[in-house]
Amino acid sequence: DAGVIQSPRHEVTEMGQEVTLRCKPISGHDYLFWYRQTMMRGLELLIYFNNNVPIDDSGMPEDRFSAKMPNASFSTLKIQPSEPRDSAVYFCASGTGFTEAFFGQGTRLTVV
């Protein structure tokens, strides 16, 4: 398996634009997690899905953030409108209820 695949690896956008981050989890994993990493706050769990259903979105910082998982092999994290303080590395991870999270390479987002 190729592991968790995230795209794009880098994204630079202007404030106010919509940004969509994409994730393909490892086949067979029924949990998918979105994390954000910043210098100030470290690694934070934003939201996670189980069997494509959002279970806990309490980490989503604002209504500008939304996440979807239309099927078992694809998830998106959308920010609309984006702001400079959203600049961070966003990680997608997948797993089962009984394994650790397997992380993708991350998307480095810069909002200018």
Add this chain to the structure above:
Amino acid sequence: AQSVTQPDIHITVSEGASLELRCNYSYGATPYLFWYVQSPGQGLQLLLKYFSGDTLVQGIKGFEAEFKRSQSSFNLRKPSVHWSDAAEYFCAVATNTNAGKSTFGDGTTLTVKP
């Protein structure tokens, strides 16, 4: 809710010296514990994990960690550090109902002197 503390923000060791990175957790029941390593610009790679059983766990790259319930600790060790070990190390804890939903420490940056 669970939490993780990594007391050392930055550690510097000489190549060939031994290493110990500290991790303390807070969780009422038996936790799942992990150590991840992150090289610059990369994702997180799992070094080792503890779910149950033997409290001394072996991982990749010559790392090991020991779970001490009485001290709520899960310290990472390596007997001889290589220059390629320079990276940031994260300790994480998860509950026994969802091993993938982890709470991470703030990380320890390891610098290796030649």
